[in-house]
Amino acid sequence: MIQTLFETPSAYRPTDAEMAAPVPPVEAVLFDFSNTIFQMIDLETWLRRVGAASGRLPRLDEPGVLAETSQQLRTAFRLPAVVALQEGRDLSAERHRRAMRGWWERVDFLRGVEDTAYRELIAADAWIPYPDTEAVLRALRDRGLRVGIVSDFAWDLRTHLTHHGLDSLVDTCVISYEHAREKPDPHLFLKACADLGTDPRATLMVGDNPVRDGGATACGLRTYILPAEHRTGERGLTDVLRLVA
Template sequence: MIHTLFETPSSYRPTEAETAAPVPRVEAVLFDFSNTVFRMIGLETWLHRVGAAAGRLGLLEKPGAVAVISGQLRDAFRLPSVVALQEGRDLSPERHRRAMHGWWERVDFLRGVQEAAYRELTRPDAWAPFPDTEPVLRALRDRGLRIGIVSDFAWDLRTHLAHHGLDALVDSCVISCEQGREKPDPELFLKACADLGAEPRATLMVGDNPVRDGGATACGLRTYILPAEDRTGERGLADVLRLVG
């Protein structure tokens, strides 16, 4: 069952003593993955990779080609049929692939080569950490905090962590496609806390979506929401270090 943000999950209810006592210090930090600690490579880079894999690089040499493709992607994503495909897409790899194929078939450059495009989307090096991701994760580990990831993602994001040598800095990953649930389902946050051996009230959730990531507050977690902007420089994760004290 998916609870609303206004319910306290039945699996976690603070006692009167807990609510009257001082707020516990943070012992664990959970991070969203996409657009919080990692970002996809830029659109132009991805398109060139797709073009190389599909034999369509010549199409990208035309003046303004990338801008045209970008516009078609935006327009196609607004179509009701495409919007419907995105619902629950991160619940399984199959649903996500179907959603992407249904979107990309509306784009001239990607039509007919959707599977090549999908391979380039999921390659280990197709996602990269923000410049401040590794320093902040290491600083948290140095302070003795446990670290987890809670993500709506359609494949095993651990491949991206490993590719960039960050897997040793993350203790646990709770991924929607492996759990059959998407945020803000409280069970995802509660599982992440349980995997880390951390009490929800002693855990901080960091993300960029106030509804999905902010849903952690219904489980007793503290939540820090980053601006939902397409950052290429530092993400602003150093603020997390100030929050944990």
């Protein structure tokens, strides 16, 4: 079915001999982007950027406004109408923008400046690599492994890689909005393997979501799932190097 709908020159169909042979060594590593190798700037910094760009920064410094805004964001995100908007939001830029607007318009500080807030969300410097991201990507490169990103994302995350000087360490990016498909759709993983010229069985997928990222196993990839926690220090990516030794 994948080959029928898409021009993907790689598929998971190991032969009987391959199934009986030793597992091939890892030749390529795929990473999720958000909360795996990059994270968004902290909430207060983002709100202050929105405030500065919209002229509302003085309001944010009024007593209790920052805490109230944070609470309104959490509360609004649980509303059924907002939850419904998040479904499939990374399938296109338009759906993602609509999902964010539907959320932010329920927050006093952001209501009326949703477009400004969105510009600050996708700004090149609004997403930053974890402290151990660059070192691990360089180590993989030094070992001769190919590196790719497979991410549910609604805009071109390459702008963030370039901003931080990491674009030369990533060989391909397969992003959901460019294919109108989200993980764990096998097409995304197989497309990345095809781009890298590697057998899925010789490829490792690293992410933080056991369903979306772990779904790569259905395509023959190995997976390594990081704890889904809001890290402020190193992400624990050095463990990946032991898996490809």
